[in-house]
Amino acid sequence: MKNTAYDVPLFRGLCEFSAMNPISFHVPGHKNGTVFPDFAKATFGPLLSIDFTELTGLDDLHAPTEIIKEAQTRAATFFHADETFFLVGGTTVGNLATILAMCRPGEKLIVQRNSHKSIANGLELAGATPIFLNPMFDSQTDRYIAPSIEGLAKALQAHPDAKGVVLTYPDYYGKTYALKELIDCAHAYQIPVLVDEAHGVHFALGDPFPPSALQLGADVVVQSAHKMAPAMTMASWLHIKSDFVTRDQIQYYLSMLQSSSPSYPLLASLDIARAFLASLTKQDLTRILQSAQQLKEDFAESTHWFVEETSDPLKITLTMKQGHSGYEVAALFEQEGIYPELASHKHILFIHGLGELMRLDEVKLALKRIGQRLKISSNHATIDISGLFQKSYAQLAYTYNEMRMLPTKRMRLEQSIDYIAAEAIIPYPPGIPLVLKGERITNRHAKLVEALIKKGATFQNQYIQTGILVFEEK
Ligand SMILES: Cc1ncc(COP(=O)(O)O)c(C=O)c1O
CATH class of the missing domain: 3.90.105.10 (Molybdopterin biosynthesis moea protein, domain 2)
Structure with a gap:
């Protein structure tokens, strides 16, 4: 990584405050980490020393004017957004707040059917009338990927009173699609597009990653900084760049849905994760991508699965051959101390992070052992998941x-x-x-x-x- 001082106003502000060794007569009850059981102090201690509350100089997430505002502005600049909000309730809370802001009870939203449950929950909370765009089945990967442009055009023609469109890009496996066409189609009706980009925060790094949703014209984009960037679990970003959406409504619902005591370590990890992304050099990226490529090649030596081609070079998906199930093979990996991101009946997904994998040799040895054990079992019935949706959209x-x-x-x-x-x-x-x-x-x-x-x-x-x-x- 580039050896320059990170530009992290929020994290720095917390460290400087901690360095003053303040006497705490305020919450939280661990009193800057001093009131805490000894057995857990070594693990939690450093984080508790910056786990403050809204003290003078430390700003307030719900009305930021100081260090949180500065950190959010740095993030907006990096991601080319008009405005960025820090989230401590994951992409979940960003999806909920945006959907609530996009429509009033009874109003229509056009929504990709294969969305994360937070989107369905948002629709229910909002009392929206969803028009679900059914995804196309991709027989090569044996998965549902994205809705078609024809499907969206038809849905918009039939429901021109829809207040917005909600899409997911990329999917969990790093698969992308012609998002811009769909966004342009929605914009022709003067309505905004929310993109759940939970798995694509690193697309902001540019080539060889696919274009980001913001680049492709999305109005609101929510990203799990904790998934592909090194932020803490639950830390996410919500970006706005739009002529159709006003920030006030989104902020109103974020204030309602997020804790009144948001975690400063989580917020600081967003500041750090953005600075980390911004500091990656071409050489860093080359090393990371070589490491991912090497891992892919090692996986590809097995005869038990195919390694899928994806648009995101950091996602490695194994598609099982010979009737093995993804669950069964993932269990063998876990027995070797190797934990993939997810398994399905047919796939296992490995996520290579934004760092070089230092334990490739251990993975190689494990692959050999797994290969030997897998020869014994075979011929499970396969599951056909195609043909679930008859129409391009449904209510x-x-x-x-x-x-x-x-x-x-x-x-x-x-x-x-x-x-x-x-x-x-x-x-x-x-x-x-x-x-x-x-x-x-x-x-x-x-x-x-x-x-x-x-x-x-x-x-x-x-x-x-x-x-x-x-x-x-x-
Ligand atoms: C596509 C998608 N959207 C949203 C979420 C929720 O994100 P978070 O865990 O940051 O709340 C997930 C979680 O896996 C997801 O896969």
């Missing part, structure tokens, strides 16, 4: 307001066919609902869930094994 069976009033019951999944789901069915990760609350459950859904559970998938529905919540009337 829910009830409005969210109606759903609030309707009685529900819990039923075994195989008996719930043709009922309307009163809760989403969400395989996790990746957290994209297979059935949305308000969608009709089909025989295909039930069979898929059963097959996925058999393969080892986990669901965020606590009671999925015993039943699913549905509305009483079919």
